[in-house]
Amino acid sequence: MSLPFVSEPISKPLGIDDHRNYLTEQALKPVFDRIRSDIKSIGNDIDEYSTQSYTGYKLKGRQFAWIGTHRNSIDIGSVMIDENKQLLDYDATRISSDQEDYSQAIEKIKNSFRNLGGKLKE
Numbered sequence: 032m033s034l035p036f037v038s039e040p041i042s043k044p045l046g047i048d049d050h051r052n053y054l055t056e057q058a059l060k061p062v063f064d065r066i067r068s069d070i071k072s073i074g075n076d077i078d079e080y081s082t083q084s085y086t087g088y089k090l091k092g093r094q095f096a097w098i099g100t101h102r103n104s105i106d107i108g109s110v111m112i113d114e115n116k117q118l119l120d121y122d123a124t125r126i127s128s129d130q131e132d133y134s135q136a137i138e139k140i141k142n143s144f145r146n147l148g149g150k151l152k153e
Contacts (some may be wrong), residue, residue, distance in 0.1 A: 047081045056103045058129040063098065063105055066126075069137055070096050074149045088140075095143040103127060109139040112146045 051063050070088050071077055078089045085108075088096040093116075099106035108123040124136040141151060 045081055045083050047086050050086050050100045053100045059105055062129050066098055066107055070140060073141055073144050074152050090144055090147045090149045093147050095147055096140040107133055107136040109143050112143045114146050
């Protein structure tokens with residue numbers, strides 16, 4: 032007896048556009064795009080990737096940020112990393128409107144990026 036052959040994956044991995052399209056609150060879609068741009072513009076050599084649950088950002092193979100989408104909100108997460116490149120904690124900010132300020136979340140992401148050895152763009 033042999034195992035059945037599966038010709039395609041049971042569930043197709045989600046892409047970045049899939050995460051964006053998951054948002055039903057239309058006003059948040061441009062916010063998602065702006066957050067992506069803000070994170071990618073922090074510095075060079077940032078790898079953006081997508082998983083089933085979130086859009087992630089790595090530097091030198093280490094994750095330092097992520098964006099998670101819900102129907103009516105966006106989570107901006109940072110991986111809190113100290114100057115010795117040790118993982119301290121995780122932090123997330125939930126955005127529910129296009130008027131909310133998420134600059135503190137971006138500052139935490141910049142700090143983790145810097146602590147991983149990244150050089151901030153001026």
